[in-house]
Amino acid sequence: MTKKNMNWLKSVSSFVSGMTLGGLCVGGVEGIYRDVNLIYATLFYGVFCCGMGFCLGLASKYWPAFVLRKSGGFFSGLALALGFQAFALGYFYAFRDIFQEAADKKVLALVIGVVLALTLGLMSLSLGYLWRFFRRDKNDINIAPLFLSIVLLSFSILFFIGGDDARCAPQKARTLKGRGVIFLVVDTLRADVLGVYGAEAHRGKSPSPNIDAFAEEATTFSRFSAQASWTKPAMATLLSSRHASGHNTMSKLSTLPDNLPLVATELKKADIVTAAVVTNYNLEAGYGFGRGFDHYAYLSPARYFGAPQKANRLALYNIFRLIRERYLPSLRASQYFYRSADVVNAEGLCLLDEIGDKDFFLWLHYMEPHDPYFSDDGKSYARVEMPSPSLDLAEPLKMAYQDEVRRFDHAFGDLVEALKARGLWQNTAIILSSDHGEEFGEHGGFYHGVTLYEEQLHLPLIISR
Numbered sequence: 275m276t277k278k279n280m281n282w283l284k285s286v287s288s289f290v291s292g293m294t295l296g297g298l299c300v301g302g303v304e305g306i307y308r309d310v311n312l313i314y315a316t317l318f319y320g321v322f323c324c325g326m327g328f329c330l331g332l333a334s335k336y337w338p339a340f341v342l343r344k345s346g347g348f349f350s351g352l353a354l355a356l357g358f359q360a361f362a363l364g365y366f367y368a369f370r371d372i373f374q375e376a377a378d379k380k381v382l383a384l385v386i387g388v389v390l391a392l393t394l395g396l397m398s399l400s401l402g403y404l405w406r407f408f409r410r411d412k413n414d415i416n417i418a419p420l421f422l423s424i425v426l427l428s429f430s431i432l433f434f435i436g437g438d439d440a441r442c443a444p445q446k447a448r449t450l451k452g453r454g455v456i457f458l459v460v461d462t463l464r465a466d467v468l469g470v471y472g473a474e475a476h477r478g479k480s481p482s483p484n485i486d487a488f489a490e491e492a493t494t495f496s497r498f499s500a501q502a503s504w505t506k507p508a509m510a511t512l513l514s515s516r517h518a519s520g521h522n523t524m525s526k527l528s529t530l531p532d533n534l535p536l537v538a539t540e541l542k543k544a545d546i547v548t549a550a551v552v553t554n555y556n557l558e559a560g561y562g563f564g565r566g567f568d569h570y571a572y573l574s575p576a577r578y579f580g581a582p583q584k585a586n587r588l589a590l591y592n593i594f595r596l597i598r599e600r601y602l603p604s605l606r607a608s609q610y611f612y613r614s615a616d617v618v619n620a621e622g623l624c625l626l627d628e629i630g631d632k633d634f635f636l637w638l639h640y641m642e643p644h645d646p647y648f649s650d651d652g653k654s655y656a657r658v659e660m661p662s663p664s665l666d667l668a669e670p671l672k673m674a675y676q677d678e679v680r681r682f683d684h685a686f687g688d689l690v691e692a693l694k695a696r697g698l699w700q701n702t703a704i705i706l707s708s709d710h711g712e713e714f715g716e717h718g719g720f721y722h723g724v725t726l727y728e729e730q731l732h733l734p735l736i737i738s739r
Contacts, residue, residue, distance in 0.1 A: 286331035288347035293327025294320050296355025296398075301590075304363070308587040309560070315588055318579065322590060323355045330354070349402025357395030359590070364390035366589045371526050442624035447695035450626065454546075454634035455703045456693075459512070460682055461505060461554055462644040462722060464711030465734040467679050470494055476676045477650070484687035485706065489736050492704070498735035500710045504723035506556040508709040509563065509639075513537050523562075530562030538566030538635065547632045549625045552639040553613040555586060569628070571621050573613040599646075600659045608648055611656075612641035615685030623692055640685070643678030643712075645721060650677045657721050668715035675712065704738040 297319040305315025331351075365387030373379035465471040468482045470489040480486065501511040502518055510516070510523040513536045523530050530536070538548040549569040557563045557572065564570035574583045578595065585591050599606055608614060622638045646656035655663075655671050663671060686706075693699045711730040713719045722730050 285347040289331045289351040290324060290327040292348040292351025292353075293330075293355040294324040294351075296352045296359065297321070297323025300356065300359045300363070301588075304588060304590075308584070310584045310587050311582040314582050314585065318581075318585075318588065319359070319590055323359075326358075327351050327355065349398055349405065353395040353398035353402070356398055357391040360394045361387040361391035362593060363387075363589045366593060374525060442621050445627060447692065448627070449697040450629075451631040451701075452626075452629060452633050452698070453701045454636060454698070455705065456622075457635070457637045458686070458689075458704065458706045459509070459637065459639045460643075460706070460708050460734075461639065461641050462710060462712050463679065463682075463708035463734060464729055465498075465708075465732045466729075467676055468734055470736070471496075471734060476680065477673075479680075481676060482679060482683045484683045484690065485734075485736070488686070488690065488704070488706070488738070492736050492738045495735040495737075498707070498733050500708070500731045500733050503710050503726055503730040504556075505554055505709050506561070509557060512707075512709065513563070526556075528561070530565065532562070532565075536566050540566075541635050542566050542568070545633075547629045547634040548636075549622075549629065549634065550637040550639070551618050551621045551625065552637070553618060553641050554639060554644075557639060569625050571625070573617060573621060575611055575613065576607075576609040578610070596658050599656055603654060603656070603659055606646060606654050606656060608646070611646060612644065615640045615642055615682050616688070619685055619689050619692070622689075623696075626696065626698065638689075640682055642682040642685075643675050645675075647671060647674035647678055649674035663715075663720050665715045665718070668720075671720065672714040675714070702738075704736075706734065706736040708733045 298316050301316040301319025302312065304310070304319070305312045308315075331347075365383050368386040369375060369380060369383035373383060467473050469480050469486040470482070471494075473481045475481065500508050502508040502524075506526075506528060507518045507521075507524050510521045510530055511518060514521050514530070514534050515537075516534070518524060521530065521534055522528070538550075541548055547569075548567045549571075550564070550567050551571045551573065552558075552563070553573040553575075555574075559570050559572055564572075574586065577583075577585055578591075578598075579585075581591065586595075595610070599610075618638055618640050622636060625636065626634070646654050646658075648654045649670070653670070653674065655667070655674055660667070690699065693702060710722050711728075711732060712722050713725065713727065713729050716729050717725065717727050719725055
């Protein structure tokens, strides 16, 4: 090997070391900030930056790498890793958390990302210049063997942590003597897609046969409105009986105030056992929704790369997930977005079996028919893939949405039978409702969380007699 090639390999090795260190640092900081498994967060970012550094390092043979010569490969890699991550995380958090995903704030979020990237990148390059200026031998930093060991270790950890959680499997039903209330919230369910609210047949069949049968023996409310058009503030209202201005839980990172009375905190004073099963990230216990519950189960989506439960808090993990779901729709599967109604049912029934003969309040939160919609014909439609669909897609999107409604209806029928098998049906009050609805081009828009039209606010409310 020529001396020139040897020097180039040393420079690339140092470059990859710098990239890896940059990833490890950012991953560690975000892991602490977002309360994610620190080892996983650190190694996840480190592996990503190591891989990116390796590819860019090899490519450097074919483009003028003057920065490598001036500041050294290590600091160039560190600058690129910190700059790239600062841009990605700065834009991600600014757009999502500061500007609440407002479309007109994208450019400003990009500017914030660019400013952060330039700041950290230039600081790292400056360190490289200072290092080489004060080092007499001018040798670059090369700790590749150390980082190679870290990478090998990280791969073993990433794929053995496990990316799924063990789920409860209900045992053979036994008669339970408790009395209680089961609050069923069907995320994104608008009233007018149910037969009891006047919906027409869907694909030649009743749109909601089990819910309609339940409604015949229950009280159906025709005028029930959501207090917000997305989950967190809407559920904060349902659980606290406060208008949105009364609980002020309105942003992505908002948590319920500690002094806010909730249905669970009040029932607990009366020695009622309280339990909940949710599978919407906005309702994670860390946002305060678990307060007052004796049992609070957040069923996180299935995760890539053997990730721990809170990995969806990491910006890089979310960016990867969004890119994958947007550009590889053929690989899309519902479990990577939320847990199915069958899984929610199973967890809820296990809690009831555990509660036994005590009086209880159980909240079950389902995600069908929230997007992505999985159609009976095998197609799927996701907001991440098409944030602003054309009006031509209104009909196929709504058809797929109604397929999801039918799937929940089937799961609801299964829940009813399971409650009857446990002797709970006659002693339990069932409340069926939603947090908000969904738009399908009625006023030119789609999905939810942006407008306050009736298709987003008019909800079902059915309470057993």
